[in-house]
Amino acid sequence: MTETDLPFSPAAERNQQPILDALRQVLPERGSALEVASGTGQHAVFLATGLPHWRWQPTDQDPAMLPVIAARRAACGLPNLRAPLRLDVRADVWPVEGPAFAEPFDAVFCANMLHIAPWEACGALMRGAARHLTPAGILITYGPYFEEGVAPSEGNRRFDASLRDTNPAWGLRRLQAVENQAALAGLALHSRVPMPANNLLLVWARTA
Numbered sequence: 685m686t687e688t689d690l691p692f693s694p695a696a697e698r699n700q701q702p703i704l705d706a707l708r709q710v711l712p713e714r715g716s717a718l719e720v721a722s723g724t725g726q727h728a729v730f731l732a733t734g735l736p737h738w739r740w741q742p743t744d745q746d747p748a749m750l751p752v753i754a755a756r757r758a759a760c761g762l763p764n765l766r767a768p769l770r771l772d773v774r775a776d777v778w779p780v781e782g783p784a785f786a787e788p789f790d791a792v793f794c795a796n797m798l799h800i801a802p803w804e805a806c807g808a809l810m811r812g813a814a815r816h817l818t819p820a821g822i823l824i825t826y827g828p829y830f831e832e833g834v835a836p837s838e839g840n841r842r843f844d845a846s847l848r849d850t851n852p853a854w855g856l857r858r859l860q861a862v863e864n865q866a867a868l869a870g871l872a873l874h875s876r877v878p879m880p881a882n883n884l885l886l887v888w889a890r891t892a
């Protein structure tokens with residue numbers, strides 16, 4: 685697979701710079717990050733480039749995406765970007781194949797999965813992040829949410845409807861419901877960063 689043949693996400697191309705800018709505000713200078721639901725791997729390459737002192741571990745549940753991420757990794761040759769691993773958040777052991785992670789991560793990053801996965805993936809992400817983060821580590825989620833007391837944008841309403849048409853188990857999540865799942869895993873919302881196109885970058889940290 686050459687780079688031009690690889691599956692490409694225009695949305696990831698659009699949001700990668702705002703995400704990097706926000707991550708630079710919330711992450712320390714160096715550390716190790718586990719990316720959940722890396723998809724095409726565009727974010728992995730862009731963020732590992734922009735955060736050169738972070739070791740970046742891309743993953744996805746879809747076995748078809750792993751060679752795509754691997755090809756982008758090979759093309760960029762970044763020393764801080766690790767080979768992709770298969771990880772389904774719903775599995776009791778992360779990753780699904782190969783040895784379990786031996787070291788905890790300073791950050792877990794997950795963009796655009798919660799609304800494109802069954803609801804059970806939300807609690808599973810929270811529990812898995814709690815298992816694999818260092819005591820001071822943070823989980824960062826990025827995507828669109830419905831918020832209590834905030835009128836949803838027309839775009840997010842339409843996006844939610846189109847997701848539910850595609851798969852009734854998908855759809856934008858209510859932030860309060862996500863917070864409830866986080867609380868069950870011992871995490872709480874630490875900060876909320878408004879992002880372009882009615883998205884949010886949310887930072888979750890341990891409650892104790």
Ligand SMILES: C[S@@+](CC[C@H](N)C(=O)[O-])C[C@H]1O[C@@H](n2cnc3c(N)ncnc32)[C@H](O)[C@@H]1O
Pocket residue numbers: 693695696720721722723724727744745746749771772773774794795796797800801802805
């Ligand atoms: C819309 S893509 C987002 C990809 C990338 N993070 C981005 O923002 O461009 C959603 C990704 O979530 C992954 N995904 C869905 N369910 C998952 C699960 N249970 N565990 C891990 N990844 C999952 C899919 O395989 C897909 O790659």
